[in-house]
Amino acid sequence: MIHTRRAIAINAPPPGAPSARALLGRALIDDAFLRNPYPTYRALREAAPLVWSDEFFGGAWLVSRHADVEGVLRDARFSAQRTGGWVMRSDDSRTELRGFQRLFARAMIFLDAPDHARVRQVMSAAFRPTDLQRLAPRIEQAVSDRLDAVDIRRPFDFVSALARPLPAQVIAMLMGMDDTEDDQPSEIVDWSDELAAFIGAPAPSLAQALSAQTALLAMARHFESLLARRRAGLESDGHRNEPARDDVIGRLLQAECLGQIRGSAELLAQCVMLLFAGHETTRHLLANGLRTLLAHPALCQRLRREPALLPDAVRELLRYDSPVQYTGRRVACDLTLHGQALRRGDLVVVLIGAANRDPARHERPDELDIARGPGAPLAFGKGPHACIGAALTLMEAQTVFAQVLERWPDLALVQPDTACGTASPLYRGLTELPLRVRGVGGSVTGPAYTAASPA
Ligand code: HEM
Numbered sequence: 001m002i003h004t005r006r007a008i009a010i011n012a013p014p015p016g017a018p019s020a021r022a023l024l025g026r027a028l029i030d031d032a033f034l035r036n037p038y039p040t041y042r043a044l045r046e047a048a049p050l051v052w053s054d055e056f057f058g059g060a061w062l063v064s065r066h067a068d069v070e071g072v073l074r075d076a077r078f079s080a081q082r083t084g085g086w087v088m089r090s091d092d093s094r095t096e097l098r099g100f101q102r103l104f105a106r107a108m109i110f111l112d113a114p115d116h117a118r119v120r121q122v123m124s125a126a127f128r129p130t131d132l133q134r135l136a137p138r139i140e141q142a143v144s145d146r147l148d149a150v151d152i153r154r155p156f157d158f159v160s161a162l163a164r165p166l167p168a169q170v171i172a173m174l175m176g177m178d179d180t181e182d183d184q185p186s187e188i189v190d191w192s193d194e195l196a197a198f199i200g201a202p203a204p205s206l207a208q209a210l211s212a213q214t215a216l217l218a219m220a221r222h223f224e225s226l227l228a229r230r231r232a233g234l235e236s237d238g239h240r241n242e243p244a245r246d247d248v249i250g251r252l253l254q255a256e257c258l259g260q261i262r263g264s265a266e267l268l269a270q271c272v273m274l275l276f277a278g279h280e281t282t283r284h285l286l287a288n289g290l291r292t293l294l295a296h297p298a299l300c301q302r303l304r305r306e307p308a309l310l311p312d313a314v315r316e317l318l319r320y321d322s323p324v325q326y327t328g329r330r331v332a333c334d335l336t337l338h339g340q341a342l343r344r345g346d347l348v349v350v351l352i353g354a355a356n357r358d359p360a361r362h363e364r365p366d367e368l369d370i371a372r373g374p375g376a377p378l379a380f381g382k383g384p385h386a387c388i389g390a391a392l393t394l395m396e397a398q399t400v401f402a403q404v405l406e407r408w409p410d411l412a413l414v415q416p417d418t419a420c421g422t423a424s425p426l427y428r429g430l431t432e433l434p435l436r437v438r439g440v441g442g443s444v445t446g447p448a449y450t451a452a453s454p455a
Pocket of ligand 1: 073108109110120171273274277278279281282283285322323324327328352378379380381382384385386387388389390392393
């Protein structure tokens with residue numbers, strides 16, 4: 001059990017711990033870092049394997065080297081149960097945020113064994129290659145429809161046209177939500193954004209936590225009524241223990257009947273988790289990835305000629321500029337790492353974005369090189385919590401990039417530096433990506449694209 005008071009009290013470096021502030025001579029998270037975190041990551045990697053920072057959640061260890069990031073993610077002494085001191089960081093917030101914590105803490109991503117393995121087994125059944133292959137034509141069609149709707153006679157914003165709405169639409173397909181306002185209300189992406197704003201803040205305010213709670217509970221109410229409709233269908237069919245549909249919701253309902261999912265809160269938690277885990281992340285891969293590709297015209301030409309290279313390209317884009325820059329763990333028992341004493345309850349932030357640029361793991365790490373060869377990118381994590389949506393993400397991103405490159409050979413960034421970044425050190429992405437198709441109307445500098453709402 002992590003004590004809330006302690007999580008707040010730790011804001012000075014433990015004895016002997018190098019402090020990030022002292023090492024860098026400045027705050028770690030500033031505007032320059034948000035624009036380009038890679039020089040700071042290099043400084044951290046080179047300075048020490050473990051650095052203390054008071055900018056993350058009132059105080060946390062930062063791990064930046066590839067071997068250590070992978071090691072922590074695979075090591076059961078580092079617990080995924082970390083929502084207690086995160087959601088409810090003061091006595092004042094304990095009551096106000098109880099609903100948030102109750103649901104959030106039950107999501108698979110925050111569970112340890114054996115509960116984690118039990119829930120993951122149920123969820124994995126819906127992410128099999130055959131399930132994903134069944135979705136492929138629908139994803140192709142959804143991408144094509146969204147690209148058809150773009151008016152290329154003028155500059156347009158790729159984020160609002162495709163990167164923001166598509167991932168939620170694809171997750172909804174996977175979950176088995178019908179394409180109706182009842183199943184997929186228009187607020188679903190906004191709710192997910194509110195939640196992402198909380199998750200993406202290194203030290204969320206009470207106001208951010210309350211907004212996230214409002215969104216989470218709205219999402220939960222939505223799923224509650226959807227699940228009630230699906231349960232009613234199961235019962236009236238007389239197939240109480242058979243899934244009527246083998247989508248995620250169908251499998252979760254069946255697992256609930258079999259006792260593999262324990263109670264409706266656990267079931268609801270997995271539904272909302274899928275939305276927030278898959279939406280914000282994939283959206284940034286699509287926008288960041290396309291911006292990076294367009295900044296490398298020779299690579300774009302090569303991918304048009306040899307689309308079979310797209311899987312390698314997407315993997316490299318994930319390494320080069322990871323949409324998820326870090327994740328966290330709590331130290332489950334007192335231990336020593338690199339000669340440093342870590343106390344039970346300490347928070348460890350594993351800097352995935354830094355690990356992916358570690359020269360000890362990748363030659364010329366700051367270069368985009370699609371010939372690096374296979375290997376699951378650390379961008380999806382490692383160990384028991386490695387991303388369950390990785391294969392879906394790769395399929396979705398390949399589909400998008402293939403269609404965009406083939407459809408618009410003369411696609412270009414409106415200006416190399418007009419893209420607008422998220423203000424989060426966790427989610428590395430864009431709130432807008434203005435593009436134009438050269439030679440088809442539109443002025444190079446014209447602001448006439450539809451701006452996305454800020455994330
Ligand atoms: C670019 C896209 C994505 C990235 C970069 C990404 C990244 C990650 C990372 C780093 C983790 C590990 C977190 C940790 O160990 O604490 C993770 C876990 C997870 N991801 Fe993703 N993800 C992406 C897309 C998706 C999608 C599309 C879905 C679902 C449809 C999804 C669902 C999940 C779930 C459920 C987990 C928790 C797995 C577990 O706890 O066993 N992700 N993801």
